[in-house]
Amino acid sequence: MSTNKRPQVVVLGGGTGMPVLLRGLKNYPIDLSAIVTVADDGGSSGRLRTEMAIPAPGDIRNVIAALSDAEPMLLELFQHRFKNGNGLSGHSMGNLLLAALTSMKGDFFTGIKEISRVLNVKGKIYPIANQNMYLHAEMEDGTLVSGESNIPKQEKRIKRVFLEPDPVQPLPEAVEAIKQADIVVIAPGSLYTSTLPNIIIPEISDALRNTDGKVTYVCNVMTQHGETDGYTAGDHVQAIHNHIGQGCVHSIIVHNKPIEQDMRKVYAQEQAEPVVYDNERIREMEVEVIEEDIIDHSQPMLRHDTAKIASLLYKMI
Template sequence: MSKVDNSGLPRAADQPRIVVIGGGTGLSVMLRGLKEKPLDITAIVTVADDGGSSGILRDEMKIPPPGDIRNVLIALADAEPMLSQMLQHRFNSGNGLAGHSLGNLILAAMKEITGDFVSGVKELSRVLAVRGRVLPATHQSIILKAEMEDGTIVEGESKIPKSGLKIRRVFIEPNDVKPLDEAIEAIRNADAILMGPGSLYTSIMPNLLVPQLAQEIAASEALRIFVCNVMTQPGETDHFSVDDHLQAIRDHVGKDLFDYVIVNNSSIPPQVQQQYAEEGAEVVRLDMEAVAARGCRVIADRLVLFRTYLRHDADKLSRHIYDLVQRRVSEKG
């Protein structure tokens, strides 16, 4: 038996419900694997981006930045490869067009057609036969700011990693934005809540800083899972271990959030490590005892693929996540 969810798309009533929170490339890669599993997926996506095409449309059209939303829609879409390629196409010439992706422009158009950004995302989800729901973390754009260890304030998601300074904390303005009712409802009804992989301070943290979202996650009885990045990110998580990622989240929300952490434990070839070292990145160290001291269980496996860049193995990662969720649903009865 199936029913219609709040995006207007059908879903099976007996599918485990999973909420995935974040932004950036890592989230999209993981969702491509998860959509092949019998899961009811809700993706809650950051709206802090201020660079490139998203930043321009955000300023000129007064809409939440569409870039991360676009990537998640395409990752979850049941669409022809050419359609996905078309939506990702970025114009490299044209007065006013250069730098924009077609998908971003379509989302801006859908906002004008439907009257608001969230309705536009839902309508485009139907057009693309998206397997799940895609929700911005809030109706309005937010500005991400960082206080650095020397007290300097850096404004803008795209500028924070480039400051050359160590981050003490990040915060958002305005700080009283409201989360979507659908996002709160999805968290309350979830069997599992998943965060990462992605930029810790600029893709994951902005969602947790939206008032009520972190509180709802902390109060949830759902299985809470963190997928840790394989490599550190220059300007954000230099020299971070797995536990450093968890501590940074605790510092911002006031408590530990996760029941499980999924990490890569395969060795990275020296030539690949050297390639990343030239950009200032290194392998995220697994400090098992510190993670376990939080009451957090670790699932470690060979989870990376290397082509031009390291990426999570979406199929293997999604199998681990699905097994955890299935086990939790079975335990609940």
């Protein structure tokens, strides 16, 4: 890496884990890009996507909010969700703005760029694709399930996920960002419905395989009912390998402190438990294990600590 250019950092993912990483990273002297899944089909996002034939805006909206340096009031407005009233109930203001800009500009990605400018976003935001895409899963028992929000509800073991249309055309800028990156971070999140939908697109997995940058996966701290019941960290890595082959992910970041008993009880109600870190097995898969206390201990729920994880990632560069 030449000394005069800022390090290129790419974060790949969707769901709740991604904004946490981005909020911390945006304050570092880096060129930050976020590549965001658009396969969501639940709630406001799903309704807009069906009615307006646009990619799902929900995860993009949360990433814009995380990277924005706008007035707090403006961000509050952007994240506002309408409670009652027939047509608007459940919709979030940001999703509606993204839908409006897409229809004004005729293009989802251009809409994102416009709203990023208005909300003073630090970094670049790329939807993984500029078109609508649908996630499907094949379960271990052979049944097929369609729709990102339906997959965890089956409460079955997932064998693999795949996308339609096949192939999805990823945004060329997203592919290029991965190729140019000094580090690519696969964000924590729902493994099969937030993380894998991005990386199973062939051009994306090729870019991960061919980038000169390091690719690191921030592992989930808890299992997720309906997706990763009983999964160890090694099982998470194995699922990635099963979908895109070995050699795409160089390291995994795991939490190395025990989870408090009362926190376990809260999660047990959701049938979630701490992910077991079978580090030996992961090393046998030729993936480096990076252990660190990465949890925000002040939160009522288990969340990755924005500052700790950003600092760790910055050191890795």
